[in-house]
Amino acid sequence: MRADAQRNAEKLRTAAAELFHERGLQAPLKEIARRAGVSHGTLYNLFGTREALIDEVVTDLAAARLGEVAEQALAHEDAWGGFAYYIETLCELQATDPAISDVVAGRYPDAERLMAVCERSHTAAARIIERAQQAGTLRPDFTHEDLLFIFGTNALVARAAKDTAPDAWRRGVAFMLDGLRSEAAHPLPTGPLTSRQLYQVMGNLTGTP
Amino acid sequence: MRADAQRNAEKLRTAAAELFHERGLQAPLKEIARRAGVSHGTLYNLFGTREALIDEVVTDLAAARLGEVAEQALAHEDAWGGFAYYIETLCELQATDPAISDVVAGRYPDAERLMAVCERSHTAAARIIERAQQAGTLRPDFTHEDLLFIFGTNALVARAAKDTAPDAWRRGVAFMLDGLRSEAAHPLPTGPLTSRQLYQVMGNLTGTP
DNA sequence: ATTCAACTTGACCCTGGGGTCAAGTTTCGT
DNA sequence: ACGAAACTTGACCCCAGGGTCAAGTTGAAT
Numbered sequence: 001m002r003a004d005a006q007r008n009a010e011k012l013r014t015a016a017a018e019l020f021h022e023r024g025l026q027a028p029l030k031e032i033a034r035r036a037g038v039s040h041g042t043l044y045n046l047f048g049t050r051e052a053l054i055d056e057v058v059t060d061l062a063a064a065r066l067g068e069v070a071e072q073a074l075a076h077e078d079a080w081g082g083f084a085y086y087i088e089t090l091c092e093l094q095a096t097d098p099a100i101s102d103v104v105a106g107r108y109p110d111a112e113r114l115m116a117v118c119e120r121s122h123t124a125a126a127r128i129i130e131r132a133q134q135a136g137t138l139r140p141d142f143t144h145e146d147l148l149f150i151f152g153t154n155a156l157v158a159r160a161a162k163d164t165a166p167d168a169w170r171r172g173v174a175f176m177l178d179g180l181r182s183e184a185a186h187p188l189p190t191g192p193l194t195s196r197q198l199y200q201v202m203g204n205l206t207g208t209p
Numbered sequence: 210m211r212a213d214a215q216r217n218a219e220k221l222r223t224a225a226a227e228l229f230h231e232r233g234l235q236a237p238l239k240e241i242a243r244r245a246g247v248s249h250g251t252l253y254n255l256f257g258t259r260e261a262l263i264d265e266v267v268t269d270l271a272a273a274r275l276g277e278v279a280e281q282a283l284a285h286e287d288a289w290g291g292f293a294y295y296i297e298t299l300c301e302l303q304a305t306d307p308a309i310s311d312v313v314a315g316r317y318p319d320a321e322r323l324m325a326v327c328e329r330s331h332t333a334a335a336r337i338i339e340r341a342q343q344a345g346t347l348r349p350d351f352t353h354e355d356l357l358f359i360f361g362t363n364a365l366v367a368r369a370a371k372d373t374a375p376d377a378w379r380r381g382v383a384f385m386l387d388g389l390r391s392e393a394a395h396p397l398p399t400g401p402l403t404s405r406q407l408y409q410v411m412g413n414l415t416g417t418p
Numbered sequence: 419a420t421t422c423a424a425c426t427t428g429a430c431c432c433t434g435g436g437g438t439c440a441a442g443t444t445t446c447g448t
Numbered sequence: 449a450c451g452a453a454a455c456t457t458g459a460c461c462c463c464a465g466g467g468t469c470a471a472g473t474t475g476a477a478t
Contacts, residue, residue: 001454001455002444002445002446002453002454002455003445003446004444004445004454004455004456005445005454005455005456008455008456028434028435028436029435029436029437030434030435030436038456038457039456039457039458040436040437040457040458041437041438041439041456041457041458042455042456042457044436044437044438045455045456046455050436142384146380146381146384149366149377149380149381150381153362153365153366153381156362156365156414157358157362157414159413160410160411160413160414161406161410161413161414164406164409164410164413165402165406165410167398167399168358168399168402168406168410170397170398170399171355171358171397171398171399171401171402172355172358172359172362174388174395174397174398174399175351175355175385175388175389175397176384176385176388177388177395178387178388178389178393178394178395179383179384179385179386179387179388179389179393180384180387180388181393183392183393184387184388184390184392184393185387186383186386186387188379188380188383188384189376189379189380189383190376190377190379190380190383192380193374193377193380197370197373197374197377200373201369201370201373201374201377202369204368204369204370204373205365205366205369210424210425211423211424211425211474211475211476212475212476213424213425213426213474213475214424214425214426214475217425217426237464237465237466238465238466238467239464239465239466247426247427248426248427248428249427249428249466249467250426250427250428250467250468250469251425251426251427253466253467253468254425254426255425259466
């Protein structure tokens with residue numbers, strides 16, 4: 001790769017990181033190129049697809065953030081505390097960083113590294129759920145898919161309320177969390193989604209193709 | 210108004226009602242005209258704006274549906290039962306009729322008759338909430354705005370899951386409802402939205418201009 | 419039957435997103 | 449310092465949605 005191309009790629013990575021952070025992973029590619037001071041043709045030359053760019057720009061950040069949250073959640077002595085921490089902190093992360101929000105809620109099958117990160121994050125989440133259920137504080141009919149669903153809706157809520165009431169998501173999450181304790185549980189009307197279904201629904205929810 | 214214009218208006222109303230029902234109130238106006246077998250220019254001539262069309266086509270249906278649900282909810286002997294019925298039934302309505310879903314979740318300030326219907330619906334909802342709170346079964350920190358917020362998110366969830374898992378919304382609502390009982394309540398992290406804030410957030414949430 | 423206002427039409431414009439590629443420019447090895 | 453390969457550019461194409469309006473058509477009053 002020629003030196004100038006290297007430089008442009010770097011400028012594009014920077015601009016993309018900024019715009020993804022500000023506006024989420026659907027930020028227009030042309031605008032990213034504009035901010036980088038480069039033609040959009042160059043963006044297509046150097047990265048080819050949006051997902052390739054995402055994979056380069058967002059993956060490491062996401063891995064760090066998600067890993068840290070999961071770790072801290074498992075570090076809680078109290079299983080319910082860890083579970084609640086996990087949900088609250090991830091939702092907070094979604095509210096403050098649209099890019100991360102989209103990673104958690106979206107579908108980017110062609111971003112390989114990113115998918116691996118999600119994979120890891122999912123198994124961590126499963127552990128957090130299981131621990132709280134074994135402690136008897138989290139209702140036993142709650143599933144991993146329900147958790148992701150929560151993040152999916154929170155992504156939208158947080159984005160919609162960002163400028164008007166940046167903390168609006170907290171109330172919804174708090175109500176929800178109160179409904180997830182074992183003591184609060186009443187029988188559910190429907191079984192959980194399959195992961196296949198979840199995948200599709202999350203896609204529609206966040207407008208990921 | 211000339212007879213042919215009358216006929217066209219009728220065809221357009223019918224087509225609009227169908228498409229709004231199938232796809233929600235953002236259905237492309239050109240497609241409505243196409244389905245009516247009429248030029249889109251005619252649609253603009255006869256109705257002017259999307260909201261005018263909505264107001265003519267959706268208001269009566271919405272009034273009937275919303276009115277009935279509220280009435281039945283208040284007819285419940287049990288205040289909590291009435292509250293839960295109201296939420297569940299309205300959410301179900303959202304899941305089965307995208308047009309109603311958008312009415313409940315959206316913003317259409319220029320559709321005067323529709324706004325009046327919403328107004329009425331809101332005061333009914335307030336009564337349902339208050340009754341359940343006075344009975345001591347609904348947590349006292351729950352507000353009208355929280356309720357509308359629930360409908361706002363449910364609109365998105367129901368739409369996203371429609372084709373994949375038409376009942377997916379039920380689980381989320383059930384968790385939520387379990388969190389709204391007085392026994393489940395833990396202190397909330399934030400105060401409620403003002404109605405002004407809610408208005409803006411709902412607008413962003415549903416993409417209503 | 420004529421006439422003219424009322425109405426309809428579809429070509430046209432705009433916006434904003436995605437994407438391509440021939441022609442021009444720059445880097446780098448020799 | 450030169451030439452080939454690598455790279456960049458921006459004009460161009462696509463699509464889908466909103467919206468306008470001059471020209472043509474039709475209804476109905478006289």
